[in-house]
Amino acid sequence: MERIYLDHAATSPMHPDVFAAMKPYYDNIFGNPSSIHHFGREARRGLDESRESIAKAIDASFDEIVFTSGGTEADNLAIIGYALAHRSEGEHLITTKIEHHGVLHAFEYLEKLGFTVNYLDVDEFGRISTDTLEQALREDTILVSCMFGNNEVGTVQPIKEIGQLLRNHQAVFHTDAVQAFGLETINVNELNVDFLAVSAHKLNGPKGIGFLYAKKGLALAPLLHGGEQERKRRAGTENVAGIVGLQKAVELSIKEMEERKQAYETYRQIILDTFKREEISFLVNGHDHYYLPHILNVSFPGLSVESLLMNLDLEGVAVSSGSACTAGSIDPSHVLTAMFEDKRRSHSAIRFSFGYGLTEEQVKNAAERTVKVVQRLEK
Amino acid sequence: MNNLKDRDKGDIRVVVGMSGGVDSSVAAYLLKEQGYQVIGIFMKNWDDTDDTGMCTATEDYNDVIRVCNQLDIPYYAVNFEKEYWDKVFTYFLDEYKAGRTPNPDVMCNKEIKFKAFLDHAMSLGADYVATGHYARVRHSEKGVQLLRGVDDNKDQTYFLNALSEEQLEHVLFPIGEIEKPRVREIAKEAGLATASKKDSTGICFIGERNFKEFLSQYLPATPGEMQTLEGEVKGRHDGLMYYTLGQRQGLGIGGAGEPWFVVGKDLQKNVLIVGQGYHHPELYSKGLIAENVNWINKNIVEKGTFHCVAKFRHRQEDQGVTVTIINESEVRVDFDEPQRAITPGQSSVFYDGDICLGGGVIKEVIKD
Numbered sequence: 001m002e003r004i005y006l007d008h009a010a011t012s013p014m015h016p017d018v019f020a021a022m023k024p025y026y027d028n029i030f031g032n033p034s035s036i037h038h039f040g041r042e043a044r045r046g047l048d049e050s051r052e053s054i055a056k057a058i059d060a061s062f063d064e065i066v067f068t069s070g071g072t073e074a075d076n077l078a079i080i081g082y083a084l085a086h087r088s089e090g091e092h093l094i095t096t097k098i099e100h101h102g103v104l105h106a107f108e109y110l111e112k113l114g115f116t117v118n119y120l121d122v123d124e125f126g127r128i129s130t131d132t133l134e135q136a137l138r139e140d141t142i143l144v145s146c147m148f149g150n151n152e153v154g155t156v157q158p159i160k161e162i163g164q165l166l167r168n169h170q171a172v173f174h175t176d177a178v179q180a181f182g183l184e185t186i187n188v189n190e191l192n193v194d195f196l197a198v199s200a201h202k203l204n205g206p207k208g209i210g211f212l213y214a215k216k217g218l219a220l221a222p223l224l225h226g227g228e229q230e231r232k233r234r235a236g237t238e239n240v241a242g243i244v245g246l247q248k249a250v251e252l253s254i255k256e257m258e259e260r261k262q263a264y265e266t267y268r269q270i271i272l273d274t275f276k277r278e279e280i281s282f283l284v285n286g287h288d289h290y291y292l293p294h295i296l297n298v299s300f301p302g303l304s305v306e307s308l309l310m311n312l313d314l315e316g317v318a319v320s321s322g323s324a325c326t327a328g329s330i331d332p333s334h335v336l337t338a339m340f341e342d343k344r345r346s347h348s349a350i351r352f353s354f355g356y357g358l359t360e361e362q363v364k365n366a367a368e369r370t371v372k373v374v375q376r377l378e379k
Numbered sequence: 380m381n382n383l384k385d386r387d388k389g390d391i392r393v394v395v396g397m398s399g400g401v402d403s404s405v406a407a408y409l410l411k412e413q414g415y416q417v418i419g420i421f422m423k424n425w426d427d428t429d430d431t432g433m434c435t436a437t438e439d440y441n442d443v444i445r446v447c448n449q450l451d452i453p454y455y456a457v458n459f460e461k462e463y464w465d466k467v468f469t470y471f472l473d474e475y476k477a478g479r480t481p482n483p484d485v486m487c488n489k490e491i492k493f494k495a496f497l498d499h500a501m502s503l504g505a506d507y508v509a510t511g512h513y514a515r516v517r518h519s520e521k522g523v524q525l526l527r528g529v530d531d532n533k534d535q536t537y538f539l540n541a542l543s544e545e546q547l548e549h550v551l552f553p554i555g556e557i558e559k560p561r562v563r564e565i566a567k568e569a570g571l572a573t574a575s576k577k578d579s580t581g582i583c584f585i586g587e588r589n590f591k592e593f594l595s596q597y598l599p600a601t602p603g604e605m606q607t608l609e610g611e612v613k614g615r616h617d618g619l620m621y622y623t624l625g626q627r628q629g630l631g632i633g634g635a636g637e638p639w640f641v642v643g644k645d646l647q648k649n650v651l652i653v654g655q656g657y658h659h660p661e662l663y664s665k666g667l668i669a670e671n672v673n674w675i676n677k678n679i680v681e682k683g684t685f686h687c688v689a690k691f692r693h694r695q696e697d698q699g700v701t702v703t704i705i706n707e708s709e710v711r712v713d714f715d716e717p718q719r720a721i722t723p724g725q726s727s728v729f730y731d732g733d734i735c736l737g738g739g740v741i742k743e744v745i746k747d
Contacts, residue, residue, distance in 0.1 A: 306457050309455075313455075
């Protein structure tokens, strides 16, 4: 049985070019970039070149890129780091109900420290409105965080409009772009974002590395204390091989963006057409205009997500229920719960997500296997 | 199911209920060794997350994951918290409210492990489900029979008495054929991650916590008097539900003579009746009435009266009894020898040699 991986939003396979770029850094270029000898300089060159290239890719400057262990750390550093450094300017924060846990739990932590947080509602398609944000803004609001594209349903938020809205407010703007990066054109100046988080392993890069774009002049209280790496914003010897891999992944994802978007549109259509043709009942969750094309979230009302996922896995189709869950957790997704009240819908939602290496043939095959499982479970 | 024997074992899908303990780990290991297509599933039936966010279910599931990876089999977790609450825990509380001593494990096997879980396994295309129970299933011309596990000391058929032939038809008990010490040995030989894990004790959802404290969270306790049969007040009790017939501990009655035991409960007056001596005559009975009787092989019911052996609690020696069928769900049981501390709410389980015939819930005790 050929196993088909349709869970690229969870993590993605490493691109061979990325692996090739990293290899020398696991081999003879092993120096510590802070060292003053030849070995250190070699590593430092790789680090600096990567930083420069990534900065350019999003129209940022060299010093505005902070390498982290991944998306979660980048989100935490922006949110907690900024809030703690700017507490004297206000203790009010705004985010949305559908953020990734790397954002939501950072805000919950700040609430325990005494900050006040507004969690904005979304509509049934998973989108916030800038009006709601405007109403929630207070004089003492110091930070707004809104994800770029949602990891469960793919809905894309009005990032540019939020950026515009905040131009005349003291609050800084953080966006978690972990899912959107590589599928949306990102220019930090045009978007007017102050912080932006990206992770490598969602982009066919290695795990354990990511970056935070942090606009020049915005002070951050570091989460890790130690050496002076990353301009004192993130202590610890740099993961040079990972950073070089991240750079390559960023480069490839931007270069291949249009091609990939088209392919994913085709894959979505193949799946939806197969479901329609076989007349199984399903509902698509998400926005039909503002969405990330690599994520397709579908409910099969009346069926249970546990049964669906297990049966699909046994049939060789790897999908997920949205966010990774703990042992037999029955808590429905916080994203779907924020979008609608229909429990039959939120308890039967699965996420197909596309990425590098997938073929139309595989997607067709996976859609047919899904139909088979759904028809069997409907009986 | 008939042609299963002719099929290659690699095509026979067995879903194993894995608790993270050594017994179910070895059950999965043995099935895998025998060549079946094995899937491990962890059932989460109770949420015991504490203030620090720790939860024994998560730790147990992590053990399931380790063992399944050692065996190279897929694993999943399913949640039956709602089913468990509705079908087992509600029954458990209701029985205590009625002044009886329920056996939630019997109900859990009937409603969860061999119903909700069995149904779920079937939806995954399973041919069988398996668990780490010490019991055996025999497919014979007389139908599917439940047999005691070969380890007398560990036999768990007492808890499986409420299952039907239809349920057992799809069940495998791989460790029913071996003795507990050997199960540990197999786990050690195979290097299973759970080989040295301590066996769980007590009722699953209470674990090793204080039973009184646990129950008081759900049921209001009404303290009252402790009296002798003659009406002499010997002290106070904390609530009738905390006491079981024949219990000696926790009465706090001192003085001369033999130790004191619980010999009865008067629910109307909220009085706990106590008496002196392990063999207090009030604790003895000559028969019982059982309700909700289940016969694993339904043809038994036609026999009006028959002699067999029975157990009234787990790990009791077999007792000779005469069973008289009253109707489809009730029987009268007359003991060959008087029995001590027969407890309403517990099960009376019947055997013919190694075969477990079925059982019922003790409704009344017959004293004379």
